[in-house]
Every structure is written in C-alpha cells, then in structure tokens.
Amino acid sequence: MLDKNGIAKRIAREVKDGMYVNLGIGIPTLVANFIPEGINVELQSENGILGMGPFPYEGEEDADLINAGKQTVTLLPSASIFDSAMSFGMIRAQKVALTILGAMEVSENGDIANWKIPGKMVKGMGGAMDLVASAKNIIVAMQQVNKAGESKLLPKCSLPLTGVKCIKKIVTELGVYDILPEGGFKLIERAPGISIEQIKNATAGKLIIEGEIPEMVI
Amino acid sequence: MLDKNGIAKRIAREVKDGMYVNLGIGIPTLVANFIPEGINVELQSENGILGMGPFPYEGEEDADLINAGKQTVTLLPSASIFDSAMSFGMIRAQKVALTILGAMEVSENGDIANWKIPGKMVKGMGGAMDLVASAKNIIVAMQQVNKAGESKLLPKCSLPLTGVKCIKKIVTELGVYDILPEGGFKLIERAPGISIEQIKNATAGKLIIEGEIPEMVI
Amino acid sequence: MINKVVKNADEAIKDLKDNMTLMLGGFGLCGIPENCINAMVKKGVKGLTCISNNAGVDDFGLGLLLQTKQIKKMISSYVGENAEFERQMLSGELEVDLIPQGTLATRCLAAGYGMPVIYTPAGVGTEIANGKEVRKFKFNGEEKEYLMEHAFESDFAIVKAWKGDTAGNLIYRSTARNFNPMMAMAGKITIAEVEQLVPAGELNPDHIHTPGIYVHRIFQGEKYEKRIEQRTVRKK
Amino acid sequence: MINKVVKNADEAIKDLKDNMTLMLGGFGLCGIPENCINAMVKKGVKGLTCISNNAGVDDFGLGLLLQTKQIKKMISSYVGENAEFERQMLSGELEVDLIPQGTLATRCLAAGYGMPVIYTPAGVGTEIANGKEVRKFKFNGEEKEYLMEHAFESDFAIVKAWKGDTAGNLIYRSTARNFNPMMAMAGKITIAEVEQLVPAGELNPDHIHTPGIYVHRIFQGEKYEKRIEQRTVRKK
Numbered sequence: 001m002l003d004k005n006g007i008a009k010r011i012a013r014e015v016k017d018g019m020y021v022n023l024g025i026g027i028p029t030l031v032a033n034f035i036p037e038g039i040n041v042e043l044q045s046e047n048g049i050l051g052m053g054p055f056p057y058e059g060e061e062d063a064d065l066i067n068a069g070k071q072t073v074t075l076l077p078s079a080s081i082f083d084s085a086m087s088f089g090m091i092r093a094q095k096v097a098l099t100i101l102g103a104m105e106v107s108e109n110g111d112i113a114n115w116k117i118p119g120k121m122v123k124g125m126g127g128a129m130d131l132v133a134s135a136k137n138i139i140v141a142m143q144q145v146n147k148a149g150e151s152k153l154l155p156k157c158s159l160p161l162t163g164v165k166c167i168k169k170i171v172t173e174l175g176v177y178d179i180l181p182e183g184g185f186k187l188i189e190r191a192p193g194i195s196i197e198q199i200k201n202a203t204a205g206k207l208i209i210e211g212e213i214p215e216m217v218i
Numbered sequence: 219m220l221d222k223n224g225i226a227k228r229i230a231r232e233v234k235d236g237m238y239v240n241l242g243i244g245i246p247t248l249v250a251n252f253i254p255e256g257i258n259v260e261l262q263s264e265n266g267i268l269g270m271g272p273f274p275y276e277g278e279e280d281a282d283l284i285n286a287g288k289q290t291v292t293l294l295p296s297a298s299i300f301d302s303a304m305s306f307g308m309i310r311a312q313k314v315a316l317t318i319l320g321a322m323e324v325s326e327n328g329d330i331a332n333w334k335i336p337g338k339m340v341k342g343m344g345g346a347m348d349l350v351a352s353a354k355n356i357i358v359a360m361q362q363v364n365k366a367g368e369s370k371l372l373p374k375c376s377l378p379l380t381g382v383k384c385i386k387k388i389v390t391e392l393g394v395y396d397i398l399p400e401g402g403f404k405l406i407e408r409a410p411g412i413s414i415e416q417i418k419n420a421t422a423g424k425l426i427i428e429g430e431i432p433e434m435v436i
Numbered sequence: 437m438i439n440k441v442v443k444n445a446d447e448a449i450k451d452l453k454d455n456m457t458l459m460l461g462g463f464g465l466c467g468i469p470e471n472c473i474n475a476m477v478k479k480g481v482k483g484l485t486c487i488s489n490n491a492g493v494d495d496f497g498l499g500l501l502l503q504t505k506q507i508k509k510m511i512s513s514y515v516g517e518n519a520e521f522e523r524q525m526l527s528g529e530l531e532v533d534l535i536p537q538g539t540l541a542t543r544c545l546a547a548g549y550g551m552p553v554i555y556t557p558a559g560v561g562t563e564i565a566n567g568k569e570v571r572k573f574k575f576n577g578e579e580k581e582y583l584m585e586h587a588f589e590s591d592f593a594i595v596k597a598w599k600g601d602t603a604g605n606l607i608y609r610s611t612a613r614n615f616n617p618m619m620a621m622a623g624k625i626t627i628a629e630v631e632q633l634v635p636a637g638e639l640n641p642d643h644i645h646t647p648g649i650y651v652h653r654i655f656q657g658e659k660y661e662k663r664i665e666q667r668t669v670r671k672k
Numbered sequence: 673m674i675n676k677v678v679k680n681a682d683e684a685i686k687d688l689k690d691n692m693t694l695m696l697g698g699f700g701l702c703g704i705p706e707n708c709i710n711a712m713v714k715k716g717v718k719g720l721t722c723i724s725n726n727a728g729v730d731d732f733g734l735g736l737l738l739q740t741k742q743i744k745k746m747i748s749s750y751v752g753e754n755a756e757f758e759r760q761m762l763s764g765e766l767e768v769d770l771i772p773q774g775t776l777a778t779r780c781l782a783a784g785y786g787m788p789v790i791y792t793p794a795g796v797g798t799e800i801a802n803g804k805e806v807r808k809f810k811f812n813g814e815e816k817e818y819l820m821e822h823a824f825e826s827d828f829a830i831v832k833a834w835k836g837d838t839a840g841n842l843i844y845r846s847t848a849r850n851f852n853p854m855m856a857m858a859g860k861i862t863i864a865e866v867e868q869l870v871p872a873g874e875l876n877p878d879h880i881h882t883p884g885i886y887v888h889r890i891f892q893g894e895k896y897e898k899r900i901e902q903r904t905v906r907k908k
Contacts, residue, residue: 018674020885040674042839042885046537047463048611050883051839055668063466063662064598064612070464070516071668077873078839080883081610083617083645084463084489085545085785088538092556092786093857094576095885111561121522122534124514129564130538133557134786164561236438238649258438260603260649264773265699266847268647269603276905281702281898282834282848288700288752289904295637296603298647299846301853301881302699302725303549303781306774310550310792311621312812313649329797339758340770342750347800348774351793352550382797542785549778551790552809552818573788575823582788587811609878642845643879 002173002191007141009034009218010189011100011171014139015041022046022091022131024101025069027141031100042078044096046087046127051079068127088127092134099135101128103142103167105157108205110167110179112140113159125162132163144172144202151204153177153185174199176216184208189216220391220409225359227252227436228407229318229389232357233259240264240309240349242319243287245359249318260296262314264305264345269297286345306345310352317353319346321360321385323375326423328385328397330358331377343380350381362390362420369422371395371403392417394434402426407434440604440654441633445475448627448653452476452592455483455508459544459588459619460498461595464490464516464665467612468497469596471629471657477504485509487588489540489615491521496663505529513537536564539585541618546587548621548650555582593623596657597646600630601639604648613645620646629657676840676890677869681711684863684889688712688828691719691744695780695824695855696734697831700726700752700901703848704733705832707865707893713740721745723824725776725851727757732899741765749773772800775821777854782823784857784886791818829859832893833882836866837875840884849881856882865893 002010008030015021015035022044023029032054035041043052045067052067053074061072075081090096105113112132115125132138145151153170170177176189184206187199190213200207220228226248233239233253240262241247250272253259261270263285270285271292279290293299308314323331330350333343350356363369371388388395394407402424405417408431418425442448449472452458462468473492476484477500484507491510492499501507502520509531515521524530535543536558546554555573559565560581569584595616598609606628608616620626628646633656678684685708688694698704712720713736720743727746728735737743738756745767751757760766771779772794782790791809795801796817805820831852834845842864844852856862864882869892 044885045611047466047614050885051877055670057672058669061664061667061669062610063664064610066464066466066611066665068463070466070665072664072666073668075610075877077871078837078841078884079877080841080880081613081877082880082883083613084537084541084615085618086883088541089785089787089857090883090885091538092558093784094786121526123516124512124534125536125564126514127537129536129562130556130558133560161562262649263847265702265850268649269641273904273906275908279900279903279905280846281900282846284700284702284847284901286699288702288901290900290902291904293641293846295635296601296605296648297641298603298605298644299641299849300644300647301849302773302777302851303854304647306777307549307551307621308647308649309774310794311548312550339762341752342748342770343772343800344750345773347772347798348792348794351796379798542787550811551778551792552811553791554787555789556787575786575788576825589812607878613878642843642849 001194005030006218007171007173010176010216011139011141012036015039015098019097020044020050020095021098021100022096026102028100028102046091048082048084048087049079051076088130091130094134094136096135098137099131100139100141101131103140105152105154105159106140106167106170107154107157108185109183110165111157112162112167113157114162116160128162132166138167140167140170142170142172144174151202153203153205155205174202180208187213189214191216219412223248224436225389225391228394228434229357229359230254233257233316237315238262238268238313239316239318240314244320246318246320264309266300266302266305267297269294306348309348312352312354314353316355317349318357318359319349321358323370323372323377324358324385324388325372325375326403327401328383329375330380330385331375332380334378346380350384356385358385358388360388360390362392369420371421371423373423392420398426405431407432409434440652441602442653442655444655445471445629448472448655449475449479452481454481456591457485457589458487459590459593459622460486460488461616461619462488463611463614465492465497465663467596467608467614467616469594469629470660472594472627473497473500476501476506482506483508487511487590489513489537491515491518493518493665494520509533511535513540541615543585543588544615544618544622548618551587553584553586555584557582559583588622590623591625593619593626595620595626595628597628597630599632599634599639600628600654601634601636603636604651604654605639605644606646606651607639607643608645617645621650625652626650628654630654631657631660676888677838678889678891680891681707681865684708684891685711685715688717690717692827693721693825694723695826695829695858696722696724697852697855698724699847699850701728701733701899703832703844703850703852705830705865706896708830708863709733709736712737712742718742719744723747723826725749725773727751727754729754729901730756745769747771749776777851779821779824780851780854780858783825784854787823789820789822791820793818795819824858826859827861829855829862831856831862831864833864833866835868835870835875836864836890837870837872839872840887840890841875841880842882842887843875843879844881853882857886861888862886864890866890867893867896
C-alpha cells in the first residue's frame with residue numbers, strides 16, 4: 001500500500017518535460033518533490049505565479065510572495081507574475097497542460113466531488129471548479145477508501161459535485177486507474193503488494209480489469 | 219462662419235477639468251490646442267496611451283511611440299501604456315468620459331455615419347464603432363454642408379452607419395446643436411455672424427429653435 | 437488634473453455608506469487594503485456586501501469587519517480558517533455566496549472591460565449552475581457547456597498597491613497583485629492605498645499595471661503589517 | 673525546460689503552411705514582427721488568412737506579403753494607405769473582413785482567456801451586426817444591445833516584443849505593445865521575435881507582460897528598421 005509520498009512519486013512519472021502544471025493542496029503538492037532528473041516543469045499557482053520555486057530559506061520569507069495555499073514560496077528564474085484574471089484565463093484556455101488535485105469522491109464517469117460536505121462548514125471551492133472544468137488532463141491523487149472503510153471510487157458521487165466528466169486518471173494507495181470515456185475505472189497498475197482482490201473490495205464503481213495487471217514500478 | 223480651428227476652439231469649452239478624453243483624427247485633434255488654462259485633461263489614444271503629450275521635438279521621434287493616427291507623439295508625466303484589449307475595455311466600460319470625432323453624416327436621432335462610402339475604397343472603421351457604441355458623451359466636429367452644398371445633418375443617414383442613437387452634441391462651422399432624446403437638432407448657439415436663415419438652409423433634418431439663440435462666444 | 441490624492445483612509449472612505457457593495461483586493465492576507473479595512477472598522481459602516489476572494493482571519497483583514505458584524509454578505513471563493521465567520525454563517529447572521537475563483541476574477545474583469553456577461557465552464561453540472569443560463573460553445577476544437585455569469589457591480593473598489601503616483605497609476609508587487617488590478621477597474625469609485633506614493637512621472641509607463649483612469653482616490657498607507665498566513669520555510 | 677529558443681525567423685516559421693490562419697501583432701508599422709514577415713516572403717507560403725489590425729504599407733510590413741500575393745484574406749480594422757491592397761481588394765483577389773478595432777482586440781483576448789464568445793456594443797445597428805446574435809444586457813445601470821462575437825482561432829500568432837527571455841517571457845516597449853499581448857495568448861503556436869533575448873532570470877517578474885506559458889518559440893530578431901509611418905514633430 002502506498003503512503004502519500006508513494007502516491008506523489010507515482011504521479012510524478014506522468015509529468016512530461018516542459019509541462020506547465022497546477023498542483024492542488026495536499027498530496028499533489030508533494031509531487032513537486034519527486035519529479036525525475038532531467039524533467040523540468042513550470043508550476044502554476046492560480047493566485048498568479050508561473051515558475052513557482054521551493055519554500056524560502058528561513059528569514060527570507062516575503063509576505064507579498066505566496067502560493068494558492070497561502071504559503072510563503074520563492075520564484076524560479078523563469079518566473080512571471082500576473083493577476084487572477086490572466087491566471088484563470090490561461091487555465092480556461094488550456095495552456096496549463098496538467099492539473100493534479102485531491103478528491104473526496106470520483107465517479108466512474110469522471111465526476112469529481114471535493115469541495116462540500118452537506119451539514120459541515122463549507123470553506124469554498126477556491127479555484128477547483130475552474131481547474132476541473134478547463135484542464136484537458138487531470139490526475140486525481142486520493143485515498144481510495146475513507147476512514148469508515150468505504151470506497152471513494154463510486155458509481156455516482158454522493159457529495160455535491162465540483163465538476164462533471166472531467167477526471168481522466170486516478171492514483172490511490174492501491175492502484176492507478178484510467179477513467180474510460182464510456183465510463184468505468186480501468187485498472188492500469190497495482191500498488192506494490194496489493195492484490196486484485198483488495199482492489200475489488202475497495203472499488204464501489206464499475207471496475208475494469210483486462211489481462212494481467214502489472215505491479216507499479218516507482 | 220467658423221474655420222476648423224474655430225470649431226475646435228468651441229469644442230474645447232466642453233472639456234471639463236480632470237476628464238479623460240479620446241480625440242479622433244482631423245478637427246478633433248485640434249481641440250487639444252485650445253483647452254483653457256487651468257483645465258487639465260488626459261488624452262486617451264486607443265492604441266494604448268493615457269496621458270498623450272504633444273509631438274516630439276525634431277530628432278526625438280520614437281518609432282515605438284505613436285498615437286492612433288500613427289503619428290509620433292510624446293508622453294506626459296502622468297502617462298501609462300497598455301494593450302489594445304485594456305484600451306477598448308476602458309472605452310466600453312465608459313471610463314473615457316468624452317469622445318470627440320468627425321462625421322460624414324449625423325441623423326436627427328443621433329445616428330452617425332463616418333466610415334464607408336459605397337463604391338469607394340473602404341479603409342475600415344478602426345476604433346470608431348467601439349467609441350460611438352460605448353461613450354456616454356460624444357461630440358461630433360464636422361462641416362455642416364458637403365462640397366456639393368448638401369446638408370450633413372439629416373433626417374436619416376444615407377451612408378452605412380457607424381453607430382445608432384449615440385451622438386449628443388454637434389459643433390459645425392455654423393452652430394452648436396444638441397440632439398434631443400426624442401429626436402431633432404436643437405440649435406444652442408450660432409457661429410459668429412451666422413443667421414438663423416443660414417442655419418435653416420444648411421439643416422436637412424428636424425431643426426428645433428426655441429427663443430433667442432445666442433451667438434457663440436469663443 | 438483633478439486632485440486624486442487624499443490624506444488617509446478616513447478621508448478616502450468618507451462617503452462609504454451602510455449597505456453598500458464593496459470589492460476588496462487581496463488573496464488570503466496578501467495584498468489586502470489594511471488601512472481602509474481599519475478605517476471601516478473605525479467608521480462603523482454596516483450591512484456591507486463584500487466581494488473578496490477570502491474573508492481574512494479572526495483578527496486580521498476582513499475578519500475585523502466580521503468581528504464587529506459590519507458585513508451582511510460575503511461573495512468569495514474560499515473563506516478559510518475563521519471561527520467567527522463560521523459561527524455567523526452557521527447561525528444565519530451572515531449571507532455567504534461561494535463562487536469559483538476564476539469566475540470571481542473574471543466577473544471583476546468583465547466590469548472593468550465593459551463586458552456585461554462572460555461565459556465560463558466552471559461550475560457546469562454543479563449546484564453553482566442552478567438558475568443560470570447554460571450554453572454550448574465550441575472552443576479550442578472542443579464543444580462544451582458554459583455558464584453565463586454577469587459582471588459585478590460595486591459602489592467602491594478598495595485596492596492595495598505597492599507604488600502609486602498622483603495620477604492614480606498603480607504598480608503591484610509580486611503576488612500581492614492577485615485580484616487588485618481587476619477590482620481597481622471595476623469600482624464605481626476606486627480607492628487605492630499604496631505603500632509608496634510618488635509624483636506623476638516617476639513610474640515607468642510600461643510597468644504600470646493599473647492606469648490612473650481607473651483610480652479615483654489614492655493615498656499612502658501607513659503601518660503595514662503584511663501578516664503572513666502560512667509561514668513555510670526550509671533550512672539553509 | 674523544453675528549449676523554446678530558435679535560431680531565427682526561418683526556423684521559427686519552418687512548419688507554417690499554405691492556407692493557415694495567422695495573427696500578426698502591431699499597430700500600423702509599430703511593433704510588427706519584421707523578421708517573420710520577411711521570412712514568410714522568402715518561404716513563399718500562400719493562401720494566408722491574416723488577422724492584423726492593419727495591412728502595412730506598399731513596401732513594408734504586411735504590404736510585402738500583399739505584393740507577392742501570399743495573402744488570401746485580411747481581417748483588420750483599418751487598412752490605411754496601401755495601393756496594392758486597394759487594387760487586390762477592388763479586383764476581388766483579396767478577401768477583406770473589416771471589423772471594429774475593439775472587437776478585434778477582444779476576440780484575441782477571448783481566445784487567450786478561454787472565453788468562447790464575448791459581447792460588445794460595437795457595431796450594433798450597423799452592417800457589422802448582420803447575421804450576428806444581438807442581445808440586451810444591463811451594464812453600468814444602462815440597458816443596451818450587444819453583439820455576440822466569437823474568439824478567434826489561429827494556427828500561429830506571430831508577435832514582436834522588446835525583450836524576451838529563454839523561458840518565453842516577454843516585455844513590450846511603449847505603444848509597440850498594442851495587439852501583441854493578446855495575440856501572443858491566442859495562437860495555437862505563438863512565435864515571438866524580440867530585440868533583446870536574455871537568459872531566464874534577467875527580467876523582473878513583475879514587469880513581464882506576456883508570461884512564457886503562452887510562447888512556444890522565441891528568437892532575437894535582426895536589422896529592425898522600425899519604420900515611422902507619420903513623422904510628426906515640433907520645432908525646439
């Protein structure tokens with residue numbers, strides 16, 4: 001079973017050289033730590049950065065320079081700063097090649113729910129609805145089962161949706177799944193040591209398993 | 219009868235302190251020369267300038283700094299430069315308080331034609347359609363009769379329109395007219411030495427004359 | 437030029453009245469108009485509708501106006517960690533309209549650019565689309581559905597810039613830019629507070645982010661705290 | 673980072689083909705991509721549809737591509753003084769689509785900002801509105817009619833900037849900015865020619881007008897003539 005870093009490490013293999021990538025909060029943020037040698041990507045932060053760098057050295061924090069998670073960050077030499085209208089403009093125009101974000105639920109037709117639990121305090125969708133509605137290529141990083149042991153890969157989302165038919169790929173602690181255009185979670189890889197049986201038990205939506213499923217190489 | 223400079227001089231009196239103004243090519247450009255002492259305006263040029271200054275001194279022309287008439291210009295200390303989308307954005311959002319432009323014909327309901335003569339080479343409308351469709355306050359500077367002696371203040375424009383029901387005020391070599399919301403050219407002032415009779419003869423559209431019409435003071 | 441320079445935040449907001457709609461720049465606590473927020477607390481204007489990406493924290497930013505119950509309604513994309521906000525929202529004292537961040541930014545842009553509506557795919561198929569026009573368009577070779585969203589209207593836009601000049605031209609610093617430029621364009625009256633106010637002519641015209649035409653009042657703010665919400669660092 | 677730097681204009685346009693649609697930055701002769709225009713003449717690509725505010729003059733700018741009859745269609749707001757243009761237009765050799773300047777700019781912006789359509793009042797009630805959707809909206813307290821206009825699609829956008837870096841970030845100089853930033857955002861492939869190409873890190877991120885994400889190829893141009901169309905001066 002993969003831990004958070006393992007999920008991030010596996011997702012990092014999907015990142016191609018020269019891509020502009022938006023990373024959500026949580027596991028997606030960790031992806032930046034595992035991008036292979038020789039692969040250079042530019043991270044977009046939707047509050048107005050392209051070319052986001054690592055956290056600043058102690059004492060070098062700048063209150064005027066934060067990322068979309070409100071954390072102090074730095075800029076790479078290639079960086080540019082822009083306003084929020086341009087930021088979401090480039091997202092809508094699909095200039096950001098890849099979006100990686102977390103989810104509470106994903107359905108077998110690619111719907112995603114990750115912003116609201118009825119009855120609980122709702123903090124807001126931030127930029128998530130814009131990102132999922134626009135990006136051509138979205139990878140969800142998530143735990144496959146919730147704390148109650150229930151699958152979060154569902155026939156239909158039970159929570160209010162963030163976006164419809166938008167998710168193409170999911171990486172969880174158990175495996176990697178493509179969502180097929182006609183619907184269904186197609187198992188692509190198993191996490192190390194995970195059996196098909198374990199995956200079946202953790203998938204409530206339509207699971208598609210064709211032929212031998214390789215174990216993931218990280 | 220006013221000459222071009224006289225028309226420009228009269229229009230200059232309509233300009234209020236602190237206004238942002240867009241001046242079209244021709245007579246409107248001359249208005250800048252007659253803005254009274256103590257009245258400061260910022261000229262907008264739709265290719266991307268606010269705070270346009272006079273022509274440069276000989277030898278100081280800069281190919282990168284031109285106005286919408288493609289003439290070399292300078293910048294005032296208050297100037298800013300922006301792209302064409304923002305330029306027309308501020309025009310559409312009515313931040314430019316006053317537009318002064320020329321016309322071939324104006325109709326009694328405020329339609330204007332100034333971009334196309336069927337059968338002749340058409341150079342294009344440039345920014346004129348955007349300006350007339352958006353500005354809250356438009357003054358037309360024009361000759362009241364054409365070379366054939368025909369009035370250009372008409373019941374209805376004969377040429378293809380640039381904009382509809384948009385002109386509020388006209389200054390010609392003969393007089394100053396308000397266009398009433400219900401239609402009609404309301405004579406406000408006569409040019410020095412011009413009689414009501416001369417004005418009637420030069421106005422094909424509905425002319426409204428109420429009471430004594432003062433002679434213009436320039 | 438009409439004088440746009442005012443003495444301070446109190447003078448800048450002198451005609452800001454109860455029940456008005458305001459836009460306030462900033463992302464989290466970054467690039468927020470600290471001086472004007474403090475002046476609004478002091479003035480005690482009530483019943484405000486605030487268009488702002490976030491709602492501050494309990495004791496800073498818009499959180500201060502929540503503590504004093506001066507805000508009737510928030511229009512935001514994310515309201516973060518704010519206990520008083522949560523209490524007022526759950527008790528129904530505070531109206532909250534949560535909208536996608538890009539929609540928020542673009543509705544401000546639309547106001548500044550004279551576009552009555554814009555279409556965005558954000559929120560299609562979700563509860564955000566309830567009651568809104570959904571329409572199919574082809575873009576980038578792909579046909580999909582878009583929501584129609586209206587330009588915002590606001591009585592005042594209150595923004596914070598790094599440098600400003602007496603003609604109202606503004607330059608922002610780093611990610612403190614965020615929503616400030618669009619909001620500056622969108623206010624019926626736009627107030628800019630700046631860290632450095634300089635005479636017209638000192639800013640490079642090519643570096644100006646907000647042309648002065650959009651700014652009605654400007655002043656040099658004081659005592660900027662510029663609080664950091666999440667101080668994340670690495671060791672040398 | 674994938675290398676965006678190409679040697680010269682010839683390399684930048686190597687896969688530009690007959691019958692493609694191009695956007696070309698510039699206003700009059702100011703801020704036009706001189707090197708790429710010359711390279712297109714040399715390459716001899718034909719049947720081009722050019723979206724450009726103007727059409728150059730007889731012996732400079734897009735006028736050069738008109739002389740060689742490489743342009744099938746111009747989409748412009750004003751075509752100026754250009755005898756060959758006039759001849760081809762009147763003879764029917766050249767298709768010309770004249771559209772309002774703000775519409776041109778905003779249709780480019782729409783492409784770059786992922787907005788499939790925009791509404792503008794420009795052209796309502798004129799022949800420009802023929803066949804287009806007209807719709808009433810309220811804006812700024814006033815109800816009026818707007819035309820729906822579509823985002824442009826183009827195979828290549830070719831722009832000229834003053835400075836650029838190896839990451840594709842661009843800074844324009846003075847009014848040579850004009851249409852270049854929106855077109856840069858709008859091309860399926862965007863080519864930028866710059867007067868000075870510098871290593872990434874040399875441009876101030878706050879001064880960048882076009883972020884590198886929009887630029888696919890960049891090179892330092894040579895022998896810029898920067899011709900002045902109307903030399904207007906005053907005496908000292």
